[in-house]
Amino acid sequence: xxxxxxxxxxxxxxxxxxxxxxxxxxxxxxxxxxxxxxxxxxxxxxxxxxxxxxxxxxxxxxxxxxxxxxxxxxxxxxxxxxxxxxxxxxxxxxxxxxxxxxxxxxxxxxxxxxxxxxxxxxxxxxxxxxxxxxxxxxxxxxxxxxxxxxxxxxxxxxxxxxxxxxxxxxxxxxxxxxxxxxxxxxxxxxxxxxxxxxxxxxxxxxxxxxxxxxxxxxxxxxxxxxxxxxxxx
Amino acid sequence: xxxxxxxxxxxxxxxxxxxxxxxxxxxxxxxxxxxxxxxxxxxxxxxxxxxxxxxxxxxxxxxxxxxxxxxxxxxxxxxxxxxxxxxxxxxxxxxxxxxxxxxxxxxxxxxxxxxxxxxxxxxxxxxxxxxxxxxxxxxxxxxxxxxxxxxxxxxxxxxxxxxxxxxxxxxxxxxxxxxxxxxxxxxxxxxxxxxxxxxxxxxxxxxxxxxxxxxxxxxxxxxxxxxxxxxxx
Numbered sequence: 001x002x003x004x005x006x007x008x009x010x011x012x013x014x015x016x017x018x019x020x021x022x023x024x025x026x027x028x029x030x031x032x033x034x035x036x037x038x039x040x041x042x043x044x045x046x047x048x049x050x051x052x053x054x055x056x057x058x059x060x061x062x063x064x065x066x067x068x069x070x071x072x073x074x075x076x077x078x079x080x081x082x083x084x085x086x087x088x089x090x091x092x093x094x095x096x097x098x099x100x101x102x103x104x105x106x107x108x109x110x111x112x113x114x115x116x117x118x119x120x121x122x123x124x125x126x127x128x129x130x131x132x133x134x135x136x137x138x139x140x141x142x143x144x145x146x147x148x149x150x151x152x153x154x155x156x157x158x159x160x161x162x163x164x165x166x167x168x169x170x171x172x173x174x175x176x177x178x179x180x181x182x183x184x185x186x187x188x189x190x191x192x193x194x195x196x197x198x199x200x201x202x203x204x205x206x207x208x209x210x211x212x213x214x215x216x217x218x219x220x221x222x223x224x225x226x227x228x229x230x231x232x233x
Numbered sequence: 234x235x236x237x238x239x240x241x242x243x244x245x246x247x248x249x250x251x252x253x254x255x256x257x258x259x260x261x262x263x264x265x266x267x268x269x270x271x272x273x274x275x276x277x278x279x280x281x282x283x284x285x286x287x288x289x290x291x292x293x294x295x296x297x298x299x300x301x302x303x304x305x306x307x308x309x310x311x312x313x314x315x316x317x318x319x320x321x322x323x324x325x326x327x328x329x330x331x332x333x334x335x336x337x338x339x340x341x342x343x344x345x346x347x348x349x350x351x352x353x354x355x356x357x358x359x360x361x362x363x364x365x366x367x368x369x370x371x372x373x374x375x376x377x378x379x380x381x382x383x384x385x386x387x388x389x390x391x392x393x394x395x396x397x398x399x400x401x402x403x404x405x406x407x408x409x410x411x412x413x414x415x416x417x418x419x420x421x422x423x424x425x426x427x428x429x430x431x432x433x434x435x436x437x438x439x440x441x442x443x444x445x446x447x448x449x450x451x452x453x454x455x456x457x458x459x460x461x462x463x464x465x466x
């Protein structure tokens with residue numbers, strides 16, 4: 001009976017090896033996945049700055065003296081935090097052509113991510129700006145700086161430093177989120193892996209894609225963990 | 234003449250995204266999707282937070298090999314895109330002879346991801362409770378487990394409410410990823426209706442359903458954030 005258990009376990013291990021860690025298939029799929037990785041990298045280079053700039057603009061607007069502007073920012077931020085990014089992406093990609101606007105998958109992802117990410121970055125920057133002591137603004141203004149100069153040379157640098165872990169954490173989320181672009185047939189890393197999976201009837205290419213994501217993001221997650229614990233102490 | 238152009242553009246927008254007959258026809262399907270989304274979301278929140286809290290409490294015993302495994306688990310699940318895990322589990326497991334429904338895969342994967350993030354948040358909370366609280370609890374005759382469960386964790390939870398709420402909302406919105414593996418949630422119903430009707434109206438209905446579902450939670454999260462804000466001494 002023990003021998004049976006050993007045999008079953010050995011068969012299962014072999015099955016796991018063949019279906020998930022099939023190096024033969026991984027080696028064949030690697031070039032396709034690397035091309036996907038390049039697209040993922042291009043996406044990140046496009047959407048991360050768009051989100052950060054959008055968020056920064058919204059956060060500065062949320063400090064405005066105009067009440068209606070402040071309310072508009074809150075409505076925008078809450079609206080785009082309530083819609084799942086995939087829903088937004090599909091609405092843009094599949095919905096706009098019905099209104100006569102044709103949009104490429106890459107552009108659809110950029111627009112969708114811009115709306116979604118700037119809402120999240122805005123909340124982070126807003127918390128950062130509010131964490132800077134009011135005395136800093138008053139001191140800067142009293143030296144003759146304009147309010148725009150005060151914001152860009154005095155408040156924002158300190159605000160950014162205060163929320164650096166949150167900015168990093170959100171940026172990791174954005175990189176991970178680019179995987180949903182596969183749903184609108186943009187040939188990024190996950191799309192390439194899933195294509196290889198359906199060609200080979202084997203899940204190993206997805207494991208390989210997961211390994212690539214892990215290789216890139218794990219060091220950043222570790223760094224973030226260390227930063228968070230240092231802030232905690 | 235300008236006015237005519239504006240009116241026809243507006244009419245076209247309504248015709249594309251808000252056709253009354255389609256709204257009536259597909260509101261039943263979208264409502265069914267809402268129920269499925271709520272079921273998955275509820276299960277994910279309960280399972281993910283419970284497992285996350287359990288892991289953080291286990292980590293408090295500081296058993297080296299166990300903690301190492303917990304840290305690896307948390308890091309890996311924070312580094313991988315949820316969609317990669319969903320695709321891997323759904324299309325990979327059948328190779329091992331076990332087929333899980335899309336619903337179960339979505340529930341399991343999102344719960345595991347939420348558990349990883351919740352563990353980090355609860356752990357930070359447990360670390361932030363002063364050592365004197367431990368000492369006082371132990372000196373009244375509490376065992377380590379009693380001190381952890383009745384003195385430390387209740388205080389830790391208060392500090393974790395705000396970050397945990399935000400993270401839970403973000404992960405619950407990932408229920409939309411269920412569309413990729415055929416879970417009949419809101420986005421899937423909307424997308425199916427869109428291809429049957431050849432109109433973008435069902436997609437807009439899906440987006441609005443998500444907004445109605447999540448706006449109250451996002452607004453509540455904003456309130457909780459100010460009410461339970463981390464107070465740094």
